[in-house]
Amino acid sequence: MLGFIGCGTMGGTLLEGIIKNQLVAPEKIVIFDQDAGKMLSLKDKLEVNTATNVQSLCLETQKIFLAVKPQDMKELLLEMKPVLNAGHLLISVAAGLYISFFQKHLGKSVKIIRIMPNTPCLVGEGMSVISRSQAVSEGEEKEIAALMGSLGKVISLEEKHMSAVTGLSGSGPAYIFLVMEALADGGVEMGLSRDVALFLAAQTVLGAAKMFLQTGEHPAIMKNKVTSPGGTTSAGLLALEEGAVKASLIKAVIQSAQKEKNMLLEK
Ligand SMILES: NC(=O)c1ccc[n+]([C@@H]2O[C@H](COP(=O)([O-])OP(=O)(O)OC[C@H]3O[C@@H](n4cnc5c(N)ncnc54)[C@H](OP(=O)(O)O)[C@@H]3O)[C@@H](O)[C@H]2O)c1
Structure with missing residues (x-):
């Protein structure tokens, strides 16, 4: 099962692209947003499942996209932490939050993939750059890259290049x-x-x-x-x-x- 926390501009864009391109069936996706209006309108439009809160989403899914604003991320991670296990793979699209930020709050062994997408993902011509933590396998990174590939082009780069990527393709x-x-x-x-x-x-x-x-x-x-x-x-x-x-x-x-x-x- 694939999870999405944050159903705003970027979360909604990624979700729509993944479903439109039939990479994951809607019944295998669970979403949650603290703004119930946004969550329910995506549920109606895409026929995905919804969770009642962050922790129940974590219990139902293993791969979880984190699409909240950078300033909301710490609070979200602290809420997730008690129910996360070694099988969870987190995928963050937040600008400016390094892998070390997630390790600081969730421990060194957390499996985290960092992605910098851009808004042309909305029309299938996005540019996404991916970096992964040491705990993530090449196979897991490839699986997430394939999902992002439904929204445009994808390349993997070392995380030290993410600032340049943000300045170029992100902005x-x-x-x-x-x-x-x-x-x-x-x-x-x-x-x-x-x-x-x-x-x-x-x-x-x-x-x-x-x-x-x-x-x-x-x-x-x-x-x-x-x-x-x-x-x-x-x-x-x-x-x-x-x-x-x-x-x-x-x-x-x-x-x-x-x-x-x-x-x-x-x-
Ligand atoms: N938009 C872009 O072009 C773009 C491009 C590249 C990367 N990004 C990244 O994508 C991320 C999301 O940006 P966005 O523009 O999609 O933001 P957004 O439209 O504000 O969506 C974020 C959603 O997450 C919800 N949320 C916040 N904390 C939550 C929590 N603890 N549990 C559940 N839901 C929560 C927010 O609810 P409230 O409204 O109630 O706060 C909001 O509905 C950011 O980190 C940004 O850096 C965005």
Whole structure:
């Protein structure tokens, strides 16, 4: 049986993806959220089972996704602790909470997998990065990676890279939304309707990303190929360089990653 504690944005997204892709049957899933409204609406929509509290969920399930906010995690772990045993595998999607945090509260031998997903999981194009504690076997990690694979791409990395991952793929959708909004604003300024401008911007972002993923060609080479001497793209690129767009995006990743590291220090 698979458990989910926390049925908000991320818990609900993961649950829907797993069921939609028929990786686990709804009758083999038990969910719990302290917000009964959220829990019952997911139960109605997905026909999963619900638990009456955290401890009863732990008694019914062995693999448990923890999808509560980082600031709620400690209290949740303390509630779970009395009923956890060596067979339980916990999967946390909380930003900024390291494996050592779970070991501190549940003991060194706790089986914990840490995942940093992102919101495009909602449309099956997520990017999830996985790290595991020593107590977790390769097979168990593969099983969870397969579940996450139903929501997009998955890779495993050492946990020391999680801050960088948070700064890039975790926070990255917001950066790209801002880029799309700005491109569309430019189109509107030049006379396009808002709808058409946003559609053009979105399909351009999608197409450029797909070109890289399908050809593997370095973005700088693809950029040079579409930049003819004295042409329109060259004029546009000059404006981006003047606005230090590249440096700004590099700084965005660094500052988001540093913020994640500081969240840990604040714990
Ligand atoms: N949203 C994203 O884009 C995203 C991306 C990557 C990672 N994450 C991670 O995903 C986690 C969840 O984020 P979210 O955006 O899904 O949060 P959310 O929408 O607030 O959902 C969390 C849910 O957990 C419930 N909850 C809190 N403590 C609980 C407890 N002890 N027992 C049962 N339920 C409890 C909350 O209830 P109340 O509302 O009553 O507090 C809420 O319904 C976070 O740790 C976040 O770092 C989110």
